[in-house]
Amino acid sequence: MKIFNYRLVIFALSIIFGVVFAMPSFLQTQSGKKINLGLDLQGGLHMLLGVNTEEAVISKIKSYASSIKYFAQDEDILLDELSINGETIEFTILDEDEIKKVDAMLAKIKGLDIQKPNRLNYLITLSESEKAIVKDLSVSQAVETIRNRLDQFGLAEPTVIRQGTTDIVVELPGIKNAEEEKAARELISQPANLELMAVDEEITDQVYTMSVQQAAQYGAVILEKADNPNEKYLVKEIPILNGEQIIDAQVAFDQSNQPIINFTLNSSGAKIFGEFTSKNIGKRLAVVLDGKIYSAPNIRERIGGGSGQISGGFTLVEAGNVAIALRSGALPASVKLLEKRSVGPSLGADSIQASMIALIVGFGIVMIFMVVYYKGAGIIANIALVINIFILVAVMAMFGATLTLPGMAGIVLTIGMAVDANVIITERIRELLKAGVPVKKAIEDGYSNAMSAILDSNITTILVAVILYAYGTGPIKGFAVTISIGILASMLTAILGTHGIYQMLMNKIQKSKNIANWFGVK
Amino acid sequence: MEFFKTDKIYDFMGKRFSFLAISILLVLASLGILATKGLNFGIDFAGGTLIQVKYEQKAPIDDIRDILRQKEAFSNASITEFGSDQEIVIRITSSSNSVATDIGDEINTLLKSTGNFEIRRIDMVGAKVGNELREKGIMALGLSFIMILIYVSYRFEYRFALASILALVHDIIIALGAISLFNVEVNLDILAALLTLLGYSLNDTIIIFDRIREGLQTSKEEKLEDVVNDSVSKTLSRTTLTSLTTFFVVVTLYMFGSEIIHGFAFTLLVGIVIGTYSSIFIASTFLVQLRFSIDNFRAKEAEKVKRQKEKEKMRAMYEQGTI
Numbered sequence: 001m002k003i004f005n006y007r008l009v010i011f012a013l014s015i016i017f018g019v020v021f022a023m024p025s026f027l028q029t030q031s032g033k034k035i036n037l038g039l040d041l042q043g044g045l046h047m048l049l050g051v052n053t054e055e056a057v058i059s060k061i062k063s064y065a066s067s068i069k070y071f072a073q074d075e076d077i078l079l080d081e082l083s084i085n086g087e088t089i090e091f092t093i094l095d096e097d098e099i100k101k102v103d104a105m106l107a108k109i110k111g112l113d114i115q116k117p118n119r120l121n122y123l124i125t126l127s128e129s130e131k132a133i134v135k136d137l138s139v140s141q142a143v144e145t146i147r148n149r150l151d152q153f154g155l156a157e158p159t160v161i162r163q164g165t166t167d168i169v170v171e172l173p174g175i176k177n178a179e180e181e182k183a184a185r186e187l188i189s190q191p192a193n194l195e196l197m198a199v200d201e202e203i204t205d206q207v208y209t210m211s212v213q214q215a216a217q218y219g220a221v222i223l224e225k226a227d228n229p230n231e232k233y234l235v236k237e238i239p240i241l242n243g244e245q246i247i248d249a250q251v252a253f254d255q256s257n258q259p260i261i262n263f264t265l266n267s268s269g270a271k272i273f274g275e276f277t278s279k280n281i282g283k284r285l286a287v288v289l290d291g292k293i294y295s296a297p298n299i300r301e302r303i304g305g306g307s308g309q310i311s312g313g314f315t316l317v318e319a320g321n322v323a324i325a326l327r328s329g330a331l332p333a334s335v336k337l338l339e340k341r342s343v344g345p346s347l348g349a350d351s352i353q354a355s356m357i358a359l360i361v362g363f364g365i366v367m368i369f370m371v372v373y374y375k376g377a378g379i380i381a382n383i384a385l386v387i388n389i390f391i392l393v394a395v396m397a398m399f400g401a402t403l404t405l406p407g408m409a410g411i412v413l414t415i416g417m418a419v420d421a422n423v424i425i426t427e428r429i430r431e432l433l434k435a436g437v438p439v440k441k442a443i444e445d446g447y448s449n450a451m452s453a454i455l456d457s458n459i460t461t462i463l464v465a466v467i468l469y470a471y472g473t474g475p476i477k478g479f480a481v482t483i484s485i486g487i488l489a490s491m492l493t494a495i496l497g498t499h500g501i502y503q504m505l506m507n508k509i510q511k512s513k514n515i516a517n518w519f520g521v522k
Numbered sequence: 523m524e525f526f527k528t529d530k531i532y533d534f535m536g537k538r539f540s541f542l543a544i545s546i547l548l549v550l551a552s553l554g555i556l557a558t559k560g561l562n563f564g565i566d567f568a569g570g571t572l573i574q575v576k577y578e579q580k581a582p583i584d585d586i587r588d589i590l591r592q593k594e595a596f597s598n599a600s601i602t603e604f605g606s607d608q609e610i611v612i613r614i615t616s617s618s619n620s621v622a623t624d625i626g627d628e629i630n631t632l633l634k635s636t637g638n639f640e641i642r643r644i645d646m647v648g649a650k651v652g653n654e655l656r657e658k659g660i661m662a663l664g665l666s667f668i669m670i671l672i673y674v675s676y677r678f679e680y681r682f683a684l685a686s687i688l689a690l691v692h693d694i695i696i697a698l699g700a701i702s703l704f705n706v707e708v709n710l711d712i713l714a715a716l717l718t719l720l721g722y723s724l725n726d727t728i729i730i731f732d733r734i735r736e737g738l739q740t741s742k743e744e745k746l747e748d749v750v751n752d753s754v755s756k757t758l759s760r761t762t763l764t765s766l767t768t769f770f771v772v773v774t775l776y777m778f779g780s781e782i783i784h785g786f787a788f789t790l791l792v793g794i795v796i797g798t799y800s801s802i803f804i805a806s807t808f809l810v811q812l813r814f815s816i817d818n819f820r821a822k823e824a825e826k827v828k829r830q831k832e833k834e835k836m837r838a839m840y841e842q843g844t845i
Contacts, residue, residue: 040782048651049621178630178641182622189621336619340646342626347574347642354780361778362771369767373523406711409783412775413718413790416768417725420760423767424729427760434529453732456677457725463669464721468714471662473655476714483718520523 007500011387014492018390025397033397037173038404040475041352043345044173045181048338049188051166055333056138057087057131059193064109064124065089065238070272071105083219084237089124096120136165138332143168146188146335148328153187167338174345181342183321191290191334192325194243194263196273196308197223197235199284199296207234226292227313233293235286240276242330245269249326251319252309259319260311263326270306278302289322355408362412363389370419374426376518380501381422384493388418391489392482401485404478414486420457421494425450430521439509439518443502447495454495458487525762531755534803535747535810541803542811545692552699559702564709565645567659569652571614571625574604574643575633581610585636593632595625605781609642617646659713663694666720674724678731679819685808686727689800693723693793700792706785715789722768723797726761727805733757734806738819746816750806758802765798 024032039046065084068091072079077098082091093099099119106114111130115123126134143162150158150172159171170188175181200220203210207222215222215234225231248264265273277285277299286296287310294312314322367385370378392411396403429446433439462484469480502509509518534541565572575581583601590596596614604611618624626644633639647655667687674683697719701708733753743749772794776787 047621050619050650178626182627185624186622335621337617337621337624337646338619338648339651340624340626340644342644344640344642346576346640351780351782354778355775355783358771358775358778362774365770365774366767369770373763405780405783406714406786409775409779409786412771412779413768416771417722417764419767420725420764423760423763427757427763430524431756449736453729456732457728460670460673460724460728461721463673464666464717464724467662467666467669468717471658471665472714473710476710479711479714479718 005500005503007496008504009500011493011497011500014391014497015387018387018394021394021398022390025393033400035393035397036400036402037348037352038402038407038475038478039171039173039341039348040343040405041348041403041408042173043175043343043348044171045175045184046172046339046341047170047185047188048163048340049168049170049335050338051139051142051168051335052333053135053138053166056134057126058084059332060126060134061087061089061124062238063242063244064112066240066242067109068105069238072102075101077101081219082238083216087125089122091122093120093122139166139168141329141332142335145329145331146170149187149324150184152324152328153184155184168335175342176345178344183317187321187325189331189335190321190325191331192243192322192328193290193330194246194310194326195239195288196241197239197286197288198276198280199286200234200236201283204234207232210234223286223288223291223293225312226289226294233286233296235288235293239288240285241265241269241272243326244330245272246326246329249323251316251323254309254311258311259314259316260309261314261319261323261326262307262309265306265308267306270304273306273308274302274304351405352408355405355412359408359412359415362415366415366419370422373520375516375520377422377426377429377520380498381419381426381494383501384422384490384497385415385418387497388414388486388489388493391493392486395485395489396481401481402478403482404475406475407478407482410479410482411486414483414490417461418486418490418494421450421454421490422498424454425495425498426519430519433515433519433521439515440506443506443509447499451495454491458491461487524759526755526758531752532758533751534754534806535750538803538807538810542807545800545804548696548699549692552696552702555699555702556695559705561698561702561708562705564707564712565613565617565647565652566709567652567656568615569617569647569649571612571617571647572643572645573612573614573626573629573641574609575612575629575639576609576642577636578608578638580607581639582636583610586610586612586633589632589636590629596629596632609781617648619648655710659710662713662717663720666717670720670724674728674731678735679814681809681812681814682731682735685805685812685814686724686731688808689727689805690720690723692804693719693796693800696796697789697793701789704788706788709785711783711786712789715786715793719790719793719797722794723801726765726797726801729760730754730757730801730806731809734809738816739823744816746810746814749816750810754802754806761798761802765794769794 023029025035028034061084065082068089069082078094080092080094093102096119106112111127111133113125113127117123139162143160146168147160150160155172156174161169163169172184175184200218203218203220210222212222219237220234221237223233223235245265245268246263247266250262252260252262254260281299281301283299284296285299287294287308289310294310367382370381374381392414425446428450429442432442432445437445465480465484469477472480512518586601590599595616598615600613602611603609612629614625624646626641630641667690671683671687674686694716697716701712706712730753733756734750737743737749737753741749741752743752772787772790775783776791779787
């Protein structure tokens, strides 16, 4: 009796592979590679965010305007009406002799498109290519910033990846409840744009009577106090400093034990801050976070060392989030929600349980049916089916594939379809047996006759699965993955594996007086 | 055990016009339903917000309706039970684009007074993404057809490919008709089910066509109808059996699987029945109606064999050194 044949050896190896690599997933051991559960099964938040890249262009323009202003002050150049109009910086030089200096300074900045209606007037925008660069950079910077923030938020394995030109995919597994989800969303979306701005003391008494347009004529904007929207301030539009110069931010407490945020500026920020405060003693400095004024203290003396604080009625949690957001940097542009899929952990657990029941019941029915209909051949097909599931799980675990709810459905479906190969083969064998072919030849020919049908049908199914994978979103991709792996595994188990078993048992089958016990028919 | 005697040959093709009539009726009825009732597109394709809420007690649907009706933005919200009377799904056609505060948060606050509940799922799809998903879905469906056409043409003959595609179109239309009739919400998972059904039905058809091809090469039948009858009869056991096992598992999925995959399982259930029917009765009918010529096929096959033999002969001569 020839027990070992190459088919059986390969089958045995694949059984070992399947069992070994599937075990960590089945037993949920600590070590070893396990199947990843998709967000729909373990609960979590999936979001597609769109970056408003236009804003990045405007903020870039704003920062150039700040540099021009700072340069002019530093060099004692008199500029008239330095202001920003949409995406354009406008100013007029008062002294003709200083044109050269300004031109030299502007020449150092790359990507500017400078127009001069006359010798003294300047209209500055970003060139188209520079705009594209700024937009592109803003998306990758937003990805980086959101990732940093989420890393500090304390959730396991957040995923933040860029998708296409302006979109970002954020996935947060293991969110426990709606509150935590909201906190995470707030942290992600907080612009965290800190600006230190000068209060326009010359027109400050008109703050409640001036319109936004009138204020703009003075190069000022009207901002509300964060904790009291009725309290308004007129501040100069071009900030002294922005959050880019922050290197650290920590939560602390003030004298009355209220949470505040201490921030530290980098050296160039500290220098600008020091110079500004020394020149503006007696005036007010507004601490502006995301367009709202938190405080506007009087400058009593020059502030060196480059540190400051934001106070203004934070809760401890808010203060913590603001600090995280400041540390990880401002979002270069705001983000908008394009798509959101949020699943609570209890629903995920229910889904797993429901699919497990469907899996086990489906498995049971198919196995019983196969044995009733085919007897011995049914048992052999069932062995292949069980191993198929092991291999499917093992391969998914090995490649770190994600199991989703449609993926679970795919496994259930695989059970129904994986026996197909054995059905085709056994039907062929039965046919040959009826035609009076000896059992050994019937089995061998049965396999070879069935092969082209099995291959053609499986390849078409895989073709469709590949398309599903290419065009589907997360959960549907999971379905395509399980179906494809299941079909490939069934080729190994149902074709090669069962053939090996028949060859091993060939002597027994040939000697058997009752072929009907093997194939269910005489 | 045997459902069908393998040696019995049924006269499928003799009755092919009856089957064709049934199919045409079904297709027309489906198209009629689709035209009048349309498809109930879910948020994946239409955009909008879906919120699944589970209460600790029976969900107070009327209270929830009243509360939501008072809000302009939610006045067109649809509220339905989901799986059990404790669980509801709220569907809103609009979506919000604020990351920090979305519709889910608003609903959460609004419903605070209605009892203890847990928000278990919030799906929100913006209009832009909905459009993209719809385009992608149509692309996927179209591409599948093209790939199948190419593969089957390559493996068989273009009329086989055409017949199988016609059968698939037939399946998809009837499945869509059923989806529309039973008001199943069409989301991405339904698209996946439809594509699976494509693959599945094609699977059955190909196995029968494979048999027909084999029959054309080996049997001495003169008429295509007879070859087809012979092949369909011989594969009848297999077709029903695999359909049955698959049908069983899909039924378990429908019965025991979670509420979320009901639509998916339903589509597959309908699909398996239609797919099996079309593979047995319709695909081959199309093949016969497309006037597939058995003589031409055999002539070509004979030509192929002849060429093969000549090649071998040449090769043998070459190896023997006679050339």
